[in-house]
Amino acid sequence: xxxxxxxxxLRHPELIAEHASNxxxxxxxxxxxxxxxxxxxxxAGVLAAVSAMLALGLTGTAVMLGTLQGSFHWVLVAxxxxxxxxxxxxxxxxxxxxxxxxxxxxxxxxxADIDALHAAGEARGH
Numbered sequence: 001x002x003x004x005x006x007x008x009x010l011r012h013p014e015l016i017a018e019h020a021s022n023x024x025x026x027x028x029x030x031x032x033x034x035x036x037x038x039x040x041x042x043x044a045g046v047l048a049a050v051s052a053m054l055a056l057g058l059t060g061t062a063v064m065l066g067t068l069q070g071s072f073h074w075v076l077v078a079x080x081x082x083x084x085x086x087x088x089x090x091x092x093x094x095x096x097x098x099x100x101x102x103x104x105x106x107x108x109x110x111x112a113d114i115d116a117l118h119a120a121g122e123a124r125g126h
Contacts, residue, residue: 051087
């Protein structure tokens with residue numbers, strides 16, 4: 001006696017092909033969703049690193065200009081300060097904890113299919 005999955009494959013192969021294409025579509029959607037968060041964090045990390053280096057360079061330039069001029073100008077603090085604030089914000093976005101729930105729907109679908117196959121096998125065997 002054949003298991004119901006083999007019986008279905010032999011009698012209705014189009015159902016299996018449709019089911020496989022639905023799995024492929026679900027994998028594409030889940031991958032796109034998971035990569036979106038990863039790309040955003042990667043961009044924030046790069047922005048934080050570039051802004052931090054820029055702030056460091058501008059701070060050094062501001063110290064040199066302040067020393068050469070012998071006076072204080074608020075611009076010498078504001079310009080590197082803006083870069084430092086951008087670096088802090090981007091660093092926070094890149095480093096914040098994110099709950100990754102990727103591929104939960106796919107796992108649920110696979111579990112449901114396995115349960116359905118077990119139920120069909122038990123119903124067929126009894």
